[in-house]
Amino acid sequence: MKPIHDGWIRNFVDGEFVEPDSRRGFDQIDPSTGRIVARVHEADRPLVDRAVTAARRALDRGWADTPVRERTALLRRVADRIEERFDEFVAAEISDTGKPLTQARELDVTRAIVNFRTFADIVAAAGQESFLTDLAGGRQALNYAVRKPLGVVAVIVPWNLPLLLLTWKVAPALACGNAIVVKPSEETPSTATLLAEVLAEAGLPAGAYNVVHGFGADSAGEYLTTHPGIDGVTFTGSSATGAHVMKTVAPRVRPVSFELGGKNAAIVFDDVNIDEAVTGLAKSIFTNTGQVCLCTERVYVQRAIFDDIAAGLAERAESLRLGDPNDPNTTTGPLISQGHRDKILGYLRLAEESGAKVLTGGGIPELGPDLDGGSWIEPTLWTGLTNTDRVLREEIFGPVAALVPFDTEDEAIALANDTEYGLASAVWTNDLRRGHRVAQKMHVGISWVNTWFTRELRSPFGGMGLSGIGREGGESSLHFYSEPTNICVQL
Numbered sequence: 001m002k003p004i005h006d007g008w009i010r011n012f013v014d015g016e017f018v019e020p021d022s023r024r025g026f027d028q029i030d031p032s033t034g035r036i037v038a039r040v041h042e043a044d045r046p047l048v049d050r051a052v053t054a055a056r057r058a059l060d061r062g063w064a065d066t067p068v069r070e071r072t073a074l075l076r077r078v079a080d081r082i083e084e085r086f087d088e089f090v091a092a093e094i095s096d097t098g099k100p101l102t103q104a105r106e107l108d109v110t111r112a113i114v115n116f117r118t119f120a121d122i123v124a125a126a127g128q129e130s131f132l133t134d135l136a137g138g139r140q141a142l143n144y145a146v147r148k149p150l151g152v153v154a155v156i157v158p159w160n161l162p163l164l165l166l167t168w169k170v171a172p173a174l175a176c177g178n179a180i181v182v183k184p185s186e187e188t189p190s191t192a193t194l195l196a197e198v199l200a201e202a203g204l205p206a207g208a209y210n211v212v213h214g215f216g217a218d219s220a221g222e223y224l225t226t227h228p229g230i231d232g233v234t235f236t237g238s239s240a241t242g243a244h245v246m247k248t249v250a251p252r253v254r255p256v257s258f259e260l261g262g263k264n265a266a267i268v269f270d271d272v273n274i275d276e277a278v279t280g281l282a283k284s285i286f287t288n289t290g291q292v293c294l295c296t297e298r299v300y301v302q303r304a305i306f307d308d309i310a311a312g313l314a315e316r317a318e319s320l321r322l323g324d325p326n327d328p329n330t331t332t333g334p335l336i337s338q339g340h341r342d343k344i345l346g347y348l349r350l351a352e353e354s355g356a357k358v359l360t361g362g363g364i365p366e367l368g369p370d371l372d373g374g375s376w377i378e379p380t381l382w383t384g385l386t387n388t389d390r391v392l393r394e395e396i397f398g399p400v401a402a403l404v405p406f407d408t409e410d411e412a413i414a415l416a417n418d419t420e421y422g423l424a425s426a427v428w429t430n431d432l433r434r435g436h437r438v439a440q441k442m443h444v445g446i447s448w449v450n451t452w453f454t455r456e457l458r459s460p461f462g463g464m465g466l467s468g469i470g471r472e473g474g475e476s477s478l479h480f481y482s483e484p485t486n487i488c489v490q491l
């Protein structure tokens with residue numbers, strides 16, 4: 001049965017798409033037009049229970065003990081299959097998010113393929129830790145660690161980069177022999193569902209990957225994280241939801257891997273090439289309509305070039321092409337929903353009440369009858385605000401940023417670190433000694449110098465403070481998605 005047919009986006013449990021129960025459905029809306037494009041079958045508690053049970057059974061029936069080379073071969077088949085069905089995944093991603101065709105192709109679906117290939121390589125090359133221990137009397141003991149799968153992993157992913165983030169977790173989780181129950185965001189159900197078909201075609205045993213659709217509280221998200229059969233939770237999303245998930249699994253002391261919100265800073269020193277810095281800054285503020293946890297929302301600019309950077313960024317913002325996501329000239333899509341747009345509009349009002357000067361944007365664009373039903377907003381830049389203002393303290397998650405001048409390096413570091421978040425930062429300077437020095441002083445999980453969103457998938461990735469717990473990427477993913485047992489043998 002096709003994952004998305006006769007208007008329904010289905011749950012996938014124990015190797016099959018579940019016949020939808022029309023009494024439990026919710027609309028999938030295209031954010032670029034506001035039109036309903038499908039109905040999504042909301043999983044009830046018994047169906048989530050069936051998914052967790054199927055995952056456990058897949059492990060017990062041998063998936064957990066599958067040889068590494070079989071698992072890595074399967075991951076490579078999945079990558080190849082996504083590549084063969086590339087346009088289907090692009091269409092599904094655009095249908096869910098309204099993001100521009102160019103981004104869906106170049107970032108989201110491409111990274112899904114790369115994620116599967118990268119973790120096939122990493123797990124194939126991974127060794128085990130071992131030590132020869134010297135004991136009294138000239139005896140020795142051999143210590144070696146054996147990696148076992150964490151078990152049944154709950155994967156809860158957000159709506160901003162739904163396929164990229166799903167596969168960032170599913171690839172290493174499967175590579176380590178885990179079974180998975182995915183709860184995609186209710187806003188973006190399509191690609192996780194399509195992936196189920198691809199995984200099944202690639203030979204993944206029934207039950208090793210399950211998809212349950214729904215919401216958080218009193219719905220599939222809560223049924224999943226409270227389920228006693230879950231061995232761990234990996235979650236990307238808001239800090240508030242992360243805190244709630246942590247409380248939910250705490251009674252059973254289950255491990256969590258959280259990549260949460262951010263209020264990311266850029267620091268721009270006056271020795272930069274203005275045009276290069278503006279290009280990089282604009283990308284870091286407006287990519288995915290600012291709906292990336294890594295996006296810059298605070299730009300600290302050394303005073304001598306403040307006006308040049310401000311003018312350059314305003315010009316870039318006004319050159320962005322908001323429009324039909326399938327038009328290759330479109331650079332910028334809508335926000336994910338009317339609800340999220342209302343939240344952003346609230347921050348636009350708050351900024352102006354706080355005395356902000358609106359450099360550009362600040363409202364809702366008029367895009368014509370086909371698109372005016374979408375969740376569109378103007379890319380917006382402010383000056384005249386300080387770190388004490390809420391719009392510089394709270395994650396907004398839209399195409400917005402505040403520009404703040406500074407004079408000295410120490411002042412810039414203090415301003416950038418003045419936040420409860422700790423996910424990402426970007427330092428722009430031609431003095432690389434200063435770049436290293438300042439980047440290392442950022443209280444973040446990932447600090448870029450003269451670039452942004454350049455990703456080395458083998459490096460540790462995640463945040464500190466309100467931005468999360470743990471790291472994923474490279475060996476860090478293997479550490480979360482497996483449980484080592486240390487064997488100690490008296491020789």
Ligand SMILES: O=C(O)C(=O)/C=C/C=C/O
Binds near residue numbers: 161292294455
């Ligand atoms: O690039 C990645 O691997 C990743 O996890 C990006 C996360 C963005 C979240 O909004």
